[in-house]
Amino acid sequence: MIDFHSHVLPGIDDGSDSIETSLGMLDMWRSQKIDRLCATPHFYAEHNTPRRFLRNRDAAYQELMEAAKGQKGYPKILLGAEVRFFDGISNVAALPTLCLEGTDLLLLEMPFSRWTDRMLREVAEIRRRGMIPVAAHIERYMDFNSKSMIRHFMDLDILIQCNAEFFLSKRTSRKALSLLKDRRIHFIGSDAHNLSSRAPNMDEALQLIQKKLGTRTIEYLRRMEEMIDEG
Ligand SMILES: [Fe+2]
Incomplete structure (x- = not known):
């Protein structure tokens, strides 16, 4: 199974602070049987340009690959x-150029504030240009926006990512399972x-999903993953 959102690359954002931390995180994914991992460092346009971001990201990746040489069973990093x-x-x-490699999927972090129709129009425009926005951690916006705004957003022709924690927190677990059951995640x-x-916590969430929603939902998540193979 894939982990679609992570800050594993060392020293590039507020995620992993060193090669040692990154290797420790990779050990955890390996023991959780995660076979692919999206490395998704923060991109903030006010602090960076796409070109500089990609250069720094690729350098951090190369450094990590060098340190991980000889290790078996680590997830493939996209x-x-x-x-x-x-x-x-x-x-x-x-x-x-900021899409997930080999795909048109763009992991998009929306503002942590009340959204406006104008923002939604911009997201739709990204889709119209041929990219597929994937809204990062949808659960983190639910306190800022009305149910109808969230619903309107999810109804744009986009995809939705949520964090494993959404399933694991007692407060939100039921909501997470219901959205996944409706195939809205x-x-x-x-x-x-x-x-x-x-820390990497995909295994706990996947175990809960398997227990509550069964194998069909796990298979559905695997089918969604195939989008990444197809590009
Ligand atoms: Fe993130």
Whole structure:
């Protein structure tokens, strides 16, 4: 199974702070039988350009691959970004370079505030340009926005990612299972940043999903993953 959202690359954002931490995180994914991992460092347009971001990301990746040489059973890393929404994002020519490698999937972090119709129009415009926005950790916006706004957003022709924690927190588990049952969640990620407070936790969430929703839902998640193979 894939982990769609992680901050595993060392020293590039507020995720892993060192090669040792990254290797420790990879050990955890390996023991959780995660075979693919999307490395999605934060991209903030106010601090970075796509070109500089990609250069730094690729250097961090190479450094990690070098350190992981000889290890067996680590997940294959796919390079991507978690792109924070900003006004005008839909007009950025280089935006497709931030998609998950080999795909048109763009992991998009929406503002942690009340959304406006204008924001939704920009997301729709990204889709119209041929990219497929994947809304990162949808659960984190539910306190800022009305149910109808969230529903309207999810009804755009986009995909939805949620964090494993959405299933694991007692407060939200029921909601997470219900959205997944309705196939309104398409990808799950750990959004792991480190080895302690935000560690890889996909296995617990997948076990819960298997227990509550059964094998058919696990198979559905695997079918969604095939989108990544197809590009
Ligand atoms: Fe993240």
